[in-house]
Amino acid sequence: MLSLLLWPAGLLIELLLLVRSVQTKTFTKYIYFYAYISCVFIVSAGLFIGHSRLEFYEAWYWPTQFATLAMGCAVVLEIVRQALTAYPGAERFARVASWVVFAATFCYAEWHVARRTVWSTSNATVELERDLRVIEALVLATVMAIVFYYRIELGKNVTGMIVGFGAYVGVSVASLALRAFVGPRFNAGWGNLQTASYFFALIVWTVALWTYSPNPDPPGGGGGGGGYDALVDGTRARLESVRSQLGGVAR
Amino acid sequence: MVGLLLYLALGIGLLVFLWALARRKGAPVEGCGRQFVEARQALRTLQFGLLPENLIQRIFDPEDFRYVTAASSGKIGELFLQERTRISLMWVRRVRSEIRNLMHFHLAYSRLHAKLSLLTEIRLALDFALLLMACRAMRILLYLRGPYGARSMVRVLTATAGRVCAASEKSLAFLNTPALESFRRDSAGHGAAI
Numbered sequence: 001m002l003s004l005l006l007w008p009a010g011l012l013i014e015l016l017l018l019v020r021s022v023q024t025k026t027f028t029k030y031i032y033f034y035a036y037i038s039c040v041f042i043v044s045a046g047l048f049i050g051h052s053r054l055e056f057y058e059a060w061y062w063p064t065q066f067a068t069l070a071m072g073c074a075v076v077l078e079i080v081r082q083a084l085t086a087y088p089g090a091e092r093f094a095r096v097a098s099w100v101v102f103a104a105t106f107c108y109a110e111w112h113v114a115r116r117t118v119w120s121t122s123n124a125t126v127e128l129e130r131d132l133r134v135i136e137a138l139v140l141a142t143v144m145a146i147v148f149y150y151r152i153e154l155g156k157n158v159t160g161m162i163v164g165f166g167a168y169v170g171v172s173v174a175s176l177a178l179r180a181f182v183g184p185r186f187n188a189g190w191g192n193l194q195t196a197s198y199f200f201a202l203i204v205w206t207v208a209l210w211t212y213s214p215n216p217d218p219p220g221g222g223g224g225g226g227g228y229d230a231l232v233d234g235t236r237a238r239l240e241s242v243r244s245q246l247g248g249v250a251r
Numbered sequence: 252m253v254g255l256l257l258y259l260a261l262g263i264g265l266l267v268f269l270w271a272l273a274r275r276k277g278a279p280v281e282g283c284g285r286q287f288v289e290a291r292q293a294l295r296t297l298q299f300g301l302l303p304e305n306l307i308q309r310i311f312d313p314e315d316f317r318y319v320t321a322a323s324s325g326k327i328g329e330l331f332l333q334e335r336t337r338i339s340l341m342w343v344r345r346v347r348s349e350i351r352n353l354m355h356f357h358l359a360y361s362r363l364h365a366k367l368s369l370l371t372e373i374r375l376a377l378d379f380a381l382l383l384m385a386c387r388a389m390r391i392l393l394y395l396r397g398p399y400g401a402r403s404m405v406r407v408l409t410a411t412a413g414r415v416c417a418a419s420e421k422s423l424a425f426l427n428t429p430a431l432e433s434f435r436r437d438s439a440g441h442g443a444a445i
Contacts, residue, residue: 087362087363088363088364088365088367089361089362089363089364089365089366089367089372090362090367092365092367092369093367093369093372096369097369112254130258134258134261137261137262137265138261140265141261141264141265141268144268144269144272145268147272148271148272148275149358149376150358150359150361150362151355151358151359152362159272159273162269162272163269163272163273166265166266166268166269166272167266167269169265170261170262170263170265170266170269171262171266172262173258173261173262173265174258174259174261174262174263175262176258177254177255177258177259177262178255178259180255181252181255218362218363231357231360231361231364232361232368232371232375235353235357235375236375236378239375239378239379239382
């Protein structure tokens with residue numbers, strides 16, 4: 001019931017987001033993000049039109065779900081690109097950490113599948129979606145950790161993208177895990193949670209992306225790369241000095 | 252069941268992170284010159300404000316305590332000891348604060364360097380974390396054992412103060428020479444002296 005109420009409302013908000021992106025000329029600035037919104041809008045509208053015919057809905061739900069799931073990775077890419085592009089060092093950190101997260105999750109999922117003795121297509125589908133959401137969640141968490149650690153300033157647009165998508169992914173991971181554990185009995189709850197969290201994300205995106213608000217420029221200086229070794233050497237030397245002093249105090 | 256708990260923890264942890272991100276107050280975007288000035292100020296505070304030999308001796312030398320206890324009643328001595336403990340704790344707090352300033356300075360610059368090394372950054376992050384924890388541990392130690400529980404500190408601090416000066420000056424030298432004039436202009440509005 002909740003899903004049926006929020007579904008058309010979500011479609012309207014998606015349309016509003018897309019129209020607004022053209023008006024404010026932000027469509028090209030956040031191209032991956034709006035490509036995702038466009039993809040979800042087309043898929044949702046198609047499913048909404050055909051949802052009264054059960055066989056149509058069942059035949060198209062999972063293929064389109066995977067299309068939007070794959071496009072969700074584009075939102076993560078957009079977030080990394082927009083949040084860290086002005087900070088090459090932090091961006092490099094995020095890129096390497098994201099690959100490590102991806103490889104570790106992929107290996108874990110493979111190992112998990114290899115151990116399984118009983119195979120069920122519906123469960124495998126849910127688990128695949130859950131694992132992909134886990135990768136998105138971990139990459140988002142990594143990016144946020146880097147943003148906090150390096151004290152990177154984010155604009156309203158990117159903050160909104162992260163909060164909206166992160167909330168949706170976080171709720172998806174938890175609800176998909178419960179769905180995999182409880183089984184089909186949890187389908188109704190799972191559907192409502194997914195729809196409500198996506199609706200929340202849409203509201204956050206609409207508010208955050210109503211006007212163009214880019215990230216503040218980082219303070220000038222540095223960035224050349226030539227001074228990094230000197231910076232690290234200097235920081236290490238200072239750390240050593242202070243540590244030896246503190247060691248002396250503790251004795 | 253363990254898997255379920257892990258996934259739930261990940262989902263909830265992400266939501267907590269998002270809550271923190273949404274509530275985060277933006278730090279002012281400081282100019283390059285201002286950061287430079289603040290880094291130098293942090294170093295100067297360590298070099299000339301917190302680590303000079305006479306100051307360390309004044310705080311941690313038990314001679315003052317002996318004099319007070321010999322010349323007055325036990326109650327005054329107790330009061331003196333309380334005050335010295337308070338001052339030594341304040342000193343550790345300030346040292347910790349300056350270490351944090353140096354850490355922020357390093358992060359502010361390293362995030363802009365395209366050649367940043369992931370392993371080096373992780374090691375430095377651990378080093379900073381350990382050092383900050385050591386400061387906390389030292390506070391506990393001073394609180395429990397009092398200001399005269401670590402007598403060898405004065406000797407070690409005197410010996411290493413010079414090294415701190417040299418290392419700090421060296422680490423800031425690469426920022427110093429080419430752009431000093433622009434930094435000076437940038438920071439002049441705040442009335443800070445380089």
